[in-house]
Amino acid sequence: MRVVHYLNQFYAGLGGEEAASLEPRVVAGPVGPGRLLDQLLGELSGGAHRIAATVVCGDDHAAATAGVTERLLELVREQGAELLLAGPAFGSGRYGLACARLAAAGTAAGLPSIAAMHPDNPGLGEAGRAPVVAAGASAREMRPTVARLAAAAVRLAAGEELTGSDGRVSRTVRLGRIVERTGAERAVALVLRRFAGETDVTEIPLGGFDAVDPAAPVDTPAGALVALLTEGALVPAGNPDRLESARATRWLRYDVAGLDTLAGGEWESVDGGFATTAANADPNRLVPLDAARALEREGYLGRLHGEVLVTVGNGTTVATARRFGIEWGARLRKAQVQAAILTAT
Amino acid sequence: MPDLERFVHHVDAVEIGETTRYRRQRLVVGRDDVTDAFADPALATVRPHAASPGDRVRIVKPLDVVEPRSRGPEGGTFPGWLVPVNRPRGGRTHVLRGAAVLAAGFLPRNQEGLVDMSGPAAELSPFARTHNVVVEFDPASGASWADVDAAVRRGLLRLAVHLANAAAGAPADAVEQVVGPHPAGEPTGGLPRVGVITNLQTQGAFKDVFVYGRSMAGSLPTLIDPAEVEDGAVVSGQYGHPALRNPTYLHQNHPVIAALAARDGTDLRFGGLVLCPEPVDQASKELVSEHAAWLCRAAGMDAVIVTKEGAGNADNDLALKADALEAAGVPVVALYAEMSGPDGTGPPLVAGPRKGSLVSTGNYDQRVALPAVERALGGARLGIADAPAEAAVEVPVAAILSALSPIGAGRFSCADIEPADRREGAA
Numbered sequence: 001m002r003v004v005h006y007l008n009q010f011y012a013g014l015g016g017e018e019a020a021s022l023e024p025r026v027v028a029g030p031v032g033p034g035r036l037l038d039q040l041l042g043e044l045s046g047g048a049h050r051i052a053a054t055v056v057c058g059d060d061h062a063a064a065t066a067g068v069t070e071r072l073l074e075l076v077r078e079q080g081a082e083l084l085l086a087g088p089a090f091g092s093g094r095y096g097l098a099c100a101r102l103a104a105a106g107t108a109a110g111l112p113s114i115a116a117m118h119p120d121n122p123g124l125g126e127a128g129r130a131p132v133v134a135a136g137a138s139a140r141e142m143r144p145t146v147a148r149l150a151a152a153a154v155r156l157a158a159g160e161e162l163t164g165s166d167g168r169v170s171r172t173v174r175l176g177r178i179v180e181r182t183g184a185e186r187a188v189a190l191v192l193r194r195f196a197g198e199t200d201v202t203e204i205p206l207g208g209f210d211a212v213d214p215a216a217p218v219d220t221p222a223g224a225l226v227a228l229l230t231e232g233a234l235v236p237a238g239n240p241d242r243l244e245s246a247r248a249t250r251w252l253r254y255d256v257a258g259l260d261t262l263a264g265g266e267w268e269s270v271d272g273g274f275a276t277t278a279a280n281a282d283p284n285r286l287v288p289l290d291a292a293r294a295l296e297r298e299g300y301l302g303r304l305h306g307e308v309l310v311t312v313g314n315g316t317t318v319a320t321a322r323r324f325g326i327e328w329g330a331r332l333r334k335a336q337v338q339a340a341i342l343t344a345t
Numbered sequence: 346m347p348d349l350e351r352f353v354h355h356v357d358a359v360e361i362g363e364t365t366r367y368r369r370q371r372l373v374v375g376r377d378d379v380t381d382a383f384a385d386p387a388l389a390t391v392r393p394h395a396a397s398p399g400d401r402v403r404i405v406k407p408l409d410v411v412e413p414r415s416r417g418p419e420g421g422t423f424p425g426w427l428v429p430v431n432r433p434r435g436g437r438t439h440v441l442r443g444a445a446v447l448a449a450g451f452l453p454r455n456q457e458g459l460v461d462m463s464g465p466a467a468e469l470s471p472f473a474r475t476h477n478v479v480v481e482f483d484p485a486s487g488a489s490w491a492d493v494d495a496a497v498r499r500g501l502l503r504l505a506v507h508l509a510n511a512a513a514g515a516p517a518d519a520v521e522q523v524v525g526p527h528p529a530g531e532p533t534g535g536l537p538r539v540g541v542i543t544n545l546q547t548q549g550a551f552k553d554v555f556v557y558g559r560s561m562a563g564s565l566p567t568l569i570d571p572a573e574v575e576d577g578a579v580v581s582g583q584y585g586h587p588a589l590r591n592p593t594y595l596h597q598n599h600p601v602i603a604a605l606a607a608r609d610g611t612d613l614r615f616g617g618l619v620l621c622p623e624p625v626d627q628a629s630k631e632l633v634s635e636h637a638a639w640l641c642r643a644a645g646m647d648a649v650i651v652t653k654e655g656a657g658n659a660d661n662d663l664a665l666k667a668d669a670l671e672a673a674g675v676p677v678v679a680l681y682a683e684m685s686g687p688d689g690t691g692p693p694l695v696a697g698p699r700k701g702s703l704v705s706t707g708n709y710d711q712r713v714a715l716p717a718v719e720r721a722l723g724g725a726r727l728g729i730a731d732a733p734a735e736a737a738v739e740v741p742v743a744a745i746l747s748a749l750s751p752i753g754a755g756r757f758s759c760a761d762i763e764p765a766d767r768r769e770g771a772a
Binding site for chain 1: 454456468469537539548549550551552585586600601603604605608612613647648650656657676678680681683684685686688689690691692693694695696697698699700701702703704705706707708709710711741742743750751752753754755756757758759760761762
């Protein structure tokens with residue numbers, strides 16, 4: 001089969017973070033980890049499956065550009081792909097997101113596709129019906145990861161369904177059902193088990209919570225481009241883009257270039273999770289545009305970014321919030337924003 | 346402490362009629378009595394309806410739910426609201442078990458929910474299993490929403506007492522002794538003394554819970570006589586996340602206290618109840634959590650079950666208490682709802698404790714398909730589905746009243762589902 005491989009700019013050898021805005025492009029044959037993947041594919045298939053081309057895109061561009069997945073799939077198709085392999089993205093969020101979305105789009109369009117990433121990669125949730133095989137946490141585990149991807153590719157090319165024994169990532173699925181005893185009765189039963197010496201009894205596994213280390217302070221705010229962001233659902237009055245009041249599935253951006261203040265009556269919060277009266281009376285108290293403009297005029301801040309990124313944090317799942325974080329990060333980096341003020345409610 | 350006895354009168358049917366009466370487990374609600382109970386300058390009209398288990402009825406925009414209870418002619422129920430707190434304690438309280446009074450309609454910040462009296466959502470809400478007197482209301486012109494809210498709350502409490510009074514002369518179907526806490530120092534015969542911390546959502550108007558008639562916001566945690574909570578010392582005015590609400594009814598019938606009382610003297614000793622606010626800033630959360638943990642230890646509790654109300658930041662209120670108590674060597678069980686997305690593949694919790702045992706009260710995001718109903722109460726439309734209130738709709742469990750009961754009333758719970766079972770994920 002004619003295989004097309006997807007890589008980010010770094011693994012394609014086209015640069016690091018400085019090249020993260022690189023637009024989609026095609027490179028002939030295998031490159032970077034694609035060379036090992038091509039060699040193993042050839043060995044496992046008696047030369048039947050080879051990498052014909054590599055499609056490459058910068059991480060920021062791939063994570064933050066509308067329509068980029070469609071464009072990448074178009075390039076893959078133009079290379080006559082019969083099988084699409086994306087990654088391995090290891091633990092990298094933006095790269096994982098791109099691999100997952102491309103594999104999902106390929107699968108949806110009938111092109112056999114596999115993405116490879118670490119099971120904790122936030123991109124995993126975006127893979128749709130595409131199979132994802134497990135990668136290690138970092139590139140130190142390149143060889144076993146690529147070997148797993150190659151073996152899975154041969155099985156998928158033979159029309160077989162990938163399973164856990166192929167390294168297919170099986171996410172823990174937590175769904176509710178009606179049980180015999182009430183939550184209160186089960187709580188008492190757990191207490192008694194603790195006294196019976198069982199120290200680790202729980203219905204929900206503990207741990208795995210993200211702890212985000214803040215970035216280092218900006219050395220010279222006077223030279224920095226600073227963005228305002230909020231999860232407080234501040235939108236133009238009337239909510240023209242219909243942002244949800246809870247359980248967000250998307251985020252929006254609003255132009256504030258040339259605005260000195262966010263006038264009451266022109267902006268409103270549609271957040272369902274807090275009392276919005278004060279925020280609606282003076283939207284600057286939710287997104288401090290007036291104060292930021294004053295600091296900009298005084299020269300304390302270099303310049304304010306022209307758009308405010310907005311979503312609602314009320315009841316939004318961790319998986320969705322992580323995805324927003326990756327997309328916002330990519331978008332802000334692309335605009336060369338150096339610091340951001342994210343207001344929460 | 347004087348003992349409190351429940352005189353239980355079962356209710357198997359409810360109807361709206363001319364005069365209020367209770368006979369042979371059938372409750373008739375007098376229309377004029379409802380009007381009298383809700384008489385207030387802030388309300389123009391009220392309309393009572395009956396909704397019973399199995400009815401093809403949907404209640405939209407539910408507000409608070411109250412169990413009819415009364416101390417008989419001398420009064421004593423809902424201290425701080427309807428009677429002074431310094432009344433005689435103990436004695437007998439009449440309980441119309443199986444009945445509830447419930448208000449439904451628009452209020453600002455009432456995050457829209459529903460109760461289906463039949464169909465797949467019915468097994469998720471405790472209020473699909475009660476015979477409900479549903480009161481719809483129209484505000485008086487010019488009345489402030491705060492006054493409308495207060496009038497509806499007072500009306501529900503008055504009506505609850507009035508209905509239970511109708512049974513005060515009837516023989517009880519059962520007489521139950523309310524189990525009191527065993528104070529610190531009292532010998533327990535080697536059994537662990539297990540107590541409860543119940544966090545109350547306190548986020549300002551329409552998201553507030555009252556203790557003895559006062560908002561709990563700004564208070565330090567307090568030990569309280571659980572018999573007083575049976576008598577209605579805790580009243581909810583909290584209309585956030587419907588599935589994660591603890592209406593007044595669930596404080597009157599505190600599920601964790603009931604579960605502890607059921608095993609009192611056999612496996613454990615009931616160690617008492619601490620009520621705690623859920624403040625909105627981190628420093629206050631830390632303060633009340635430390636203080637609640639200290640109260641539990643001062644009350645001699647060997648283990649603590651912690652309950653919450655609401656989502657997100659309320660999870661931190663659980664985590665801080667669990668961490669404080671576990672660090673002091675006191676085992677903690679905390680009740681959490683999971684938020685792992687509609688397909689259940691996301692991380693289940695936003696924040697959790699370092700140590701402790703967690704009970705799962707179900708997945709907030711899971712979708713439930715509801716068939717159309719014959720009749721809707723509380724409003725003509727279901728805003729969250731942008732559909733007529735009677736329509737067939739699909740909603741997240743999050744919208745079903747008390748479906749993820751963080752005070753432990755429900756039987757919904759998550760577990761790891763094997764891939765082969767995933768298609769059967771509907772609740």
